[in-house]
Structures are given as structure tokens and as C-alpha cells.
Amino acid sequence: MENQIPQKSWFARNWGWVVPLGGCLTIIVLFFVFLGSVIFGVSELMTGSDPYKEALAKVKQDEYVIEILGEPIETDGIMQGELSFKNSTGKADISIPIKGPEGKAKVYVVGTKQNDRWEYTEMYVIIAKTDEQIDLLGYEND
Structure with missing residues (x-):
């Protein structure tokens, strides 16, 4: 064996x-x-931040932006910039890429938060094709 x-x-x-x-x-x-x-x-x-949500809401309500970009308008990438919160204060300086069937643009938001309330000094859209700037705040700052 x-x-x-x-x-x-x-x-x-x-x-x-x-x-x-x-x-x-x-x-x-x-x-x-x-x-x-x-x-x-x-x-x-x-x-999920208020500046992001409020900017997109204003874009989707602005008839001129809708006329240029078409509907539906949606985000087109990653938001850039600075966003900070602490208790009831905060600061935002962000840009959000957006697009519609007719073109692309960026939404810019600058604001501060005091006592749980956001105040925006700038909120505008820049159209990619023409570099046209569209103010979303309108007469709110006057």
C-alpha cells in the first residue's frame, strides 16, 4: 500500500x-x-438648505428664465460655493448649475441668516449662451 x-x-x-x-x-x-x-x-x-430651495423656486417661477431655458428647469450638476450655519445665523455664497430643454445657466445666491431668517443680497441667473444676467430678487431689495 x-x-x-x-x-x-x-x-x-x-x-x-x-x-x-x-x-x-x-x-x-x-x-x-x-x-x-x-x-x-x-x-x-x-x-436641503433654504438658499438652495428658495433659489430654485424663484427660478421655476420666473417667466423670463422659463422663456429662455424652457420647461422643466432642473439642476445640472453639483452646487459650488460656501454655505455655513450656526444656531440661528448663517452665510451663503453658492452657485447652482441648472438646465432646461433650450439651454443651460447658473444661479448665484449670496445671503446671510439672522434670527432664523435669510436675507439675500444677490440672487441671479447667468445664461450660458449669452452671459445675460437675470435678477431674481426684483424689487425685494429696494
């Missing part, structure tokens, strides 16, 4: 490179999951 030497399992033969590689891949995957959740959380915080 022949003596058979039991062969080691695949893992027993390869553990020296499988364990470090598996550990590194796990760390990389966890990093990207964490990074994605941070970006998603910040994005949700910014798009």
Missing part, C-alpha cells in the same frame, strides 16, 4: 499572500464607502 501524504488546502498553501491582499482590499473598499457617504451627506445637507 502506498503512503499518501495529505495535500494542504488551497488556503493553507496560499495564506501568505491572500491574507495581506484581502486585508488591503477590505481597507480600500471601506475607504471608498466612507468617502461616498461623506460626499453624499454633504450634498444632501447643501441641497
Whole structure:
């Protein structure tokens, strides 16, 4: 009868490179999951802010902007700028890319929050094709 030497399992033969590689891949995957959740959380915080919501509401009500961009008007990318809140005060200086069937534009919003109330010093749309600036505040600042 022949003596058979039991062969080691695949893992027993390869553990020296499988364990470090598996550990590194796990760390990389966890990093990207964490990074994605941070970006998603910040994005949700910014798009849920009053300046963002109020600017988009004004854009969708402005007949001249609708005439130029068409309907429906929707966001077209990631908001940029600075948005900060602390208790009942805050500051916004943001730009929001928007688009409609007829073209693209950016909405710019600058304002401050005092006693839980936002006051906007600037809120306007710049049309991409013509660089035309359309004031969304109208007579509110007068």
C-alpha cells in the first residue's frame, strides 16, 4: 500500500499572500464607502438648505428664465460655493448649475441668516449662451 501524504488546502498553501491582499482590499473598499457617504451627506445637507430651495423656486417661477431655458428647469450638476450655519445665523455664497430643454445657466445666491431668517443680497441667473444676467430678487431689495 502506498503512503499518501495529505495535500494542504488551497488556503493553507496560499495564506501568505491572500491574507495581506484581502486585508488591503477590505481597507480600500471601506475607504471608498466612507468617502461616498461623506460626499453624499454633504450634498444632501447643501441641497436641503433654504438658499438652495428658495433659489430654485424663484427660478421655476420666473417667466423670463422659463422663456429662455424652457420647461422643466432642473439642476445640472453639483452646487459650488460656501454655505455655513450656526444656531440661528448663517452665510451663503453658492452657485447652482441648472438646465432646461433650450439651454443651460447658473444661479448665484449670496445671503446671510439672522434670527432664523435669510436675507439675500444677490440672487441671479447667468445664461450660458449669452452671459445675460437675470435678477431674481426684483424689487425685494429696494
